[in-house]
Structures are given as structure tokens and as C-alpha cells.
Amino acid sequence: MKDQEKKNAALEAVTYIKSGQVVGLGTGSTAYFAIQRVGELIKEGLTIKAIPTSEETKRLAMELSIPLIDINEVTTIDITIDGADEFTAGLQLIKGGGGALLREKIVASITKQQIIIADSSKKVEKLGAFKVPVEVIPFAATAVAHKLKSLNGAAILRTKNNTVYLTDQQNYILDVDFGLIDEPAALAKALDHITGVVEHGLFIDLASMVICGQGEKTETYKVLKTL
């Protein structure tokens, strides 16, 4: 059911893509379904240029013959479809469970329409049951972990196959348990100011919309902007 919810959300999100656009391709098991669909649409004549948010997504896009463009060739991206580890109805997110948060946040930061796709298990009232991934330069890992304690964060260095996990940028990830987070925007700011933190998985005010699979249907969350 989870996979079907992911796929339903992904298929709906992809309908927002138009020919001629620059498209950000997210990372993870939910984004996977969107990328597969983009590959099919390319075969049917859709003309886009895509920017992958990870090496993993780049490989998948190349396998599917999705035309890529270097991010340094553009200053804005029309639309990005990406997953999340947690989201709230107010469109605050935790991302980075798959380690791709840095490139994902860079892509999101220049994207006009950021569509997040998720299965129903990702919806939360308050962020924080999922540990916040914090990408750090290896030299700063212990210093940052120590500073996080003063923000009530308990950090664990991410490992994979019994060795330290390395991101696409060759950095480490600290997975940080802050408990349920009352003020994500304030925490995000505090994390931004720790020397040695490259980026973190709190995505605040970056999503335009969340499409969430819910059983056989989907639910869409948008924030009403007041002028």
C-alpha cells in the first residue's frame, strides 16, 4: 500500500511538468516513481531538461535517457518533484533520510514550484520523530555534535555497512534527535549558525505543495499565502 501511495502521489505530481521546463529530480524511493514516469513521458515527446539532486538520481535519469543540464547553467528551476521523511500540513519538512539533503536544498532554493510527494506515513502534526539529518564536514563532526547538545539534540554519526556514511559531497551526516520540535524555523536558524554544519534537513518555506498518497486517493496540501 505504501508503494502504491508513493506512486499515486508521484504520477499526480508529474502532471504539473510542461514541455520546455527545467525540472529538478528528487532522490529516494518516492521520487523514483516520478522519475520513472518522466522517463516514459520523454519517450512520448515531452521535452525538458533535468537537474538531479544526487548521484543515484543522476544514474537513474541517464538510464531512462532523461536529458540533463548542469545546475551551473541555470539560475532558476521551473519545477522540482522530491520526497520527504516527514511533512506537516503547513509544509514544513524533514528531508535527508537518503543523505541527499544538501543538493536537494540547493535545488529547492532556486525552484519556483517545489512539489513534495509522500505516502501517508510521512504526515505528522509536529516534526521530529524522524531524526534531523545534519550534514557536517568531517573535520567538524565532534565539535558540531557537542554544540548540538546545547540545542537539546542527541547526535549519532550515520554509518552504512559498518563504515562512516559519506554524502555525495564527501561529508558526514549526524542524525539528530531533538524530540518533537516546537519551533522548526527557529531550530533551522540555530543550525544554520553552527560552524562546520554544511546543511540540515529542516526544509522551511521551500515547498509549494505536498501531494500525499492516502489509500487509493491523494491529498494535496498548499499554504495559502497572504499578501
Ligand SMILES: O=C[C@H](O)[C@H](O)[C@H](O)COP(=O)(O)O
Ligand atoms: O535524502 C533523501 C531525501 O531527502 C528523500 O527525499 C527522503 O529521504 C525521502 O525518501 P523516501 O521517498 O525514500 O522515503
